[in-house]
Amino acid sequence: MNSEKIEIFDTTLRDGEQVPGCKLNTEQKLIIAEKLDELGVDIIEAGFPVSSPGDFHAVSEISKLVKDAKVCGLTRANKNDIDVAAEALKYAKRPRIHTGIGTSDSHIKFKFNSTRETIIERATEAVKYAKTFVEDVEFYAEDAGRTDNEYLARVCEAAIKAGATVLNIPDTTGYCLPEEYGAKIKYLKENVKGIEKAILSCHCHNDLGLATANSVVGAINGARQIECTINGLGERAGNTALEEVVMVFRQHKDLNLQTNINSKMLNEMSQLVSDLMGMPVQPNKAIVGANAFAHSSGIHQDGVIKNRETYEIIDPADVGVNASSIILTARSGRSALAYRFKNIGFDVTKNELDYLYQEFLKIADLKKEVVNDDLNLIMEAFARKVV
Known part of the structure; x- marks a missing residue:
């Protein structure tokens, strides 16, 4: 049986940089972006362009530099964010706009003071608008891990109809158990009309130490993109570690899943990110920790x-x-x-x-x-x- 490809979406320069004390300047971001391109990642999330002039500039410069990977900019579901991201990405050979909105009842009620139907309308409008700038639009359903599956399927269906090419299903709080997250991906794969037109993506946080497990189970159940960071950096307890999912698929050949990552660069990449971000790698970190071997x-x-x-x-x-x-x-x-x-x-x-x-x-x-x-x-x- 031929192996299926899992696309690696690296968000070290966006979610990874949200770690307190890990701020990078543009020159440092360019060094990391160039190495990520060489490493073989499929998508580099270069930043959140509207968040600051510095982030806008970095995304623009990374767009000019990267040769092979898609370059992605994050936005919220509003036109100004999308306008700014589109401008920052205009030099990218393969640009992607990543837009979305919270979909859990907690986010809808407390964050947006809104309704489920209004959230679907906002998601649809954002994707349609992003689609006027780029062909490749990724939609994220923030806090999908705690979103009711039936409603999440409705949101995803609306995003696909609006033109989304990738559906990001984040376990934003790191709450899901692997069987829950895997079942969620399976449910979407089987119940979203038009799902064959989009790639399901895993974006898992590590609050309970389950980010890698959830991402792997997500891929087993039909996701074909994993969003991750070098050394597992990210908000709070971090994100799925790129080096871990890559080596899980490499070692478990029976899964028939593979990536384009040049694994021989993983240790070098880990050290580079650690040095530039000033974040030491814990010695017992899987794959790249000093004690791993x-x-x-x-x-x-x-x-x-x-x-x-x-x-x-x-x-x-x-x-x-x-x-x-x-x-x-x-x-x-x-x-x-x-x-x-x-x-x-x-x-x-x-x-x-x-x-x-x-x-x-x-x-x-x-x-x-x-x-x-x-x-x-x-x-x-x-x-x-x-x-």
Whole structure:
């Protein structure tokens, strides 16, 4: 069976930049945008043009720079937002306007003081108006995760009729469980008239730590676009992490879903975004964290040394990491110590290792990690003892 393509919509420069302290200047945004294009993302959400002159300028400059990806600008469902976005995107080779409105009863009542029917009218008008500027219009139903499925289907049907080419189904608050979100996508796939004319898109937040799971289940149930960020950056607890969904599809070939992402650039991309945004990546972050391919337990180290696949389902090279790391701690065993000694040029016998291991443990009990300098000192002391 041929794999189906999942389009990767990167919103690092829009939703990712909404993290407090992560403000980027235009030059930094251009550096990231160029790398995202090289990485192979299908759509770059470059910003929210109406929000500030700086954001407008950045979206305009990114539109001029990007060669392959579609460039997208976010708007609310009003004509001024759409006018400004269209102007910012006028240099883009493949422009997309992303417009929408809240659809949950909570948003309709408290945010808009409106009615369900009025929201459908506003959604229709916004899509129709955006369509006068660009062919590619994405509609977002904000807080779709908490929107009644039957009503959400009506909104989506109206958006498609108005000309939407993509339907974004955001779990804006990160509330949905995977089975709920998957069922929502399945319901829309089966109940929205004209759904074959549009792509369903997942935009999941990580408030309960379920963003990646929800996005993957959404794709399994018929979504063909995932909206995500490098390192999972985004509002509050963040968004779906690009590197995670890409590697889920790569490792689970039985899903028959694939992306155009060059996975060997993932580690480099993660570090670039972390450096420019000043947001360190947590060490235990999946795929790109410093500890993602590091082993400190003796049992794990022994297994990895014998065969990497005993404890690693991903080859580090596939995500741009040079090699697995064997970290020496008080939990490390003899095989790990011998491995590290060999790496720095010392082949030791079993009898020598028995002695060296006891000396190693003396240091390991005093330090979080035993490094190569420590090993050299142990070996120098051992050499003097032998002499």
